[in-house]
Amino acid sequence: MGKIRVAGFSLSLDGFGAGPEQSLTDPLGKRGRELHPWMFGTRMFHQMIGKPGGETGVDNDFAERSMAGFGAFILGRNMFGPIRGDWPDNEWKGWWGDDPPYHAPTYVLTHHPRESIVMEGGTTFHFVSDGIDSALRQARAAAGDLDVKIGGGVSTVRQYLLAGVIDELHFAITPVVLGQGEAMFTGIDLPSLGYRVIEHVPTAAATHIILGR
Template sequence: MGKVRVGAFSVSVDGFGAGPDQSLDDPLGKNGEQMHGWFFPTRFFRTMIGKEDGETGIDNDFGTRAMTGFGAFILGRNMYGPIRGEWDGTDWKGWWGDNPPYHAPTYILTHHPHPPIEMEGGTTFIFVTDGIESALEQARAAAGDLDVKIGGGVSTVRQYLQAGLIDELHYAVSPVVLGQGEAMFQGIDLRALGYAPTEQVMGERALHVVLSKGDAK
């Protein structure tokens, strides 16, 4: 069985993982896109959007690691889209177009049932209404020996963290201050949960910190 991991989760220096007021115009919340400035120039990201350029280096290496070795993904409802409450009958299929970057079963946490959606490239969105443990059980079964990625957003990562279900977290700390938004660590005692830093590397545009469970001193 593989690990349960969070990879390349960008946070601001004041501890926010997303800006406020998510919308179609601001899918990462107001000013939230600034936190991902380390990732957008990398060759890995540029390849994802069909380009042949981009920077190599530490940021690119961590970006590549963050999408490699996974057999299933778990996303929160907000990460999937801006629709709230009951599904409104639109043909919304996520932010990513016809070929999302997951290429594996991707489980969406929601309170409202929705039939699975098969996308190009091997991604199938599967909607889970009975909680984070059920989603993880299904994702582990689908992933086999590969890892499961908790893809976000902030609320979803916090829930899995507080339940002690994540083996490894990689945060990319970007040199930006949001001032407000979705707090990543508020009310969470990482040491008490058994997490400690096991890797810290300064990249070209972000500080990469990896936390692993069971290594707290």
């Protein structure tokens, strides 16, 4: 059985993982894009969105690690899209177009059931309305010997942290202060949960922190 991991998750210096007021025009929240320059410039990200070029080096190495070795993904509903409440129809299929970057079964946490969506490239979105434990069981079964990635957003990572099931977390700490947004660590005592820093690598764009236990 593989690990449960968070990988490639960008945070501000003051601990915010997204800006406030997520919308169609601001999918990462207000100023949320400021958290991700370390990723946007990499060769891995350019390949993901079908662009040539991109930088190699440490940031690219961490970007590649952030999507490698996973057999299933878990996302919060806000990561899937801006729609709240009941699904009005089946038109919204995520932010990523017809070929999302997951290429594996992807479980979306929601309070409102919806039929699964088969996308191009091997991604199937499954909507889980009976809680985080159910989503994790399904993701583990789908992943087999590969890892399961808790893909975000902040609320989803926090729930699985507090449940005590995450084996490893990679945060990319970006040198920006947001002041408001979705706070990752409020009320969470990482040492009491058994986490310690096992790797840290600074670059010009971010400091990469790996927490394990």
